[in-house]
Amino acid sequence: MKYFGLLLLIITLSSCNVMKAPEFTGISNIDLKKNKQGKTVLVAYAKYHNPNLLGGKFKIKDVKVFVNDKFFANLNSETYKVPSVKDFEIPLEVDFDASFFKKKGNFINAISNALQNKLSVHYQGKIYYVSHKLNIPYKIDYTQDVKIFK
Numbered sequence: 344m345k346y347f348g349l350l351l352l353i354i355t356l357s358s359c360n361v362m363k364a365p366e367f368t369g370i371s372n373i374d375l376k377k378n379k380q381g382k383t384v385l386v387a388y389a390k391y392h393n394p395n396l397l398g399g400k401f402k403i404k405d406v407k408v409f410v411n412d413k414f415f416a417n418l419n420s421e422t423y424k425v426p427s428v429k430d431f432e433i434p435l436e437v438d439f440d441a442s443f444f445k446k447k448g449n450f451i452n453a454i455s456n457a458l459q460n461k462l463s464v465h466y467q468g469k470i471y472y473v474s475h476k477l478n479i480p481y482k483i484d485y486t487q488d489v490k491i492f493k
Contacts, residue, residue, distance in 0.1 A: 364472050364479040365393040365425060371432070373464050373487045378436075385415075388432040389470060389483070391425070399425040399474025401433055406468030406483055408437050418468070425472065435466065461488045 373387040385408065393399075406418040416437045423433050465486040472479045 363394050364477065364481075365391040365395075365399075367391055367481050368430075370435075370466065370483075370485045370487070373489050375489065382438060385410075385437045385464065385489075387435045387464075387466065387487075389435055390430070390432050392430045393425050393427060395474070396427050397474060398427045399472055399477070401425055402471045402473060403433070403435070404469060404471060406435065406466055406470065409465040409467065411463050412465070418466070425474070433470070461490055463487075464489050 368390045371388050371390055373385070375383055376386050378384045391401075401423045403418060403421075403423075408415045408418055418435055418437055425431065463486060465484075467484050469480045469482055472481065
């Protein structure tokens with residue numbers, strides 16, 4: 344009985360470990376690529392580190408994508424598993440809508456940027472980490488220039 348109490352105390356103290364939200368470490372590799380269907384997509388990777396022994400899930404909800412300071416698309420994506428005690432990336436993909444450049448002003452801006460070989464891409468919104476009773480929002484506000492032609 345004496346050992347049972349000690350074992351119970353050890354289990355209780357070790358389970359009181361505070362869950363920490365995964366650390367956002369940045370966005371990398373924003374690029375224009377072709378997907379499996381042959382469509383051009385705008386791809387980026389949100390990078391994180393999870394210090395917890397338990398994993399969780401990330402939900403992407405209402406992240407807005409701007410190209411050259413003009414609204415381009417909403418990024419609503421599937422749920423991604425978060426591995427335990429590991430660095431990981433979440434892909435952020437947006438279908439590249441060619442009709443975006445047909446709007447007045449966007450076409451001239453697109454020609455100008457094509458000559459400069461770059462697009463300014465801005466991600467803004469929230470990604471949510473969900474694990475057990477935690478639901479932690481991460482604010483995303485990141486801009487990067489992307490080369491159009493390699």
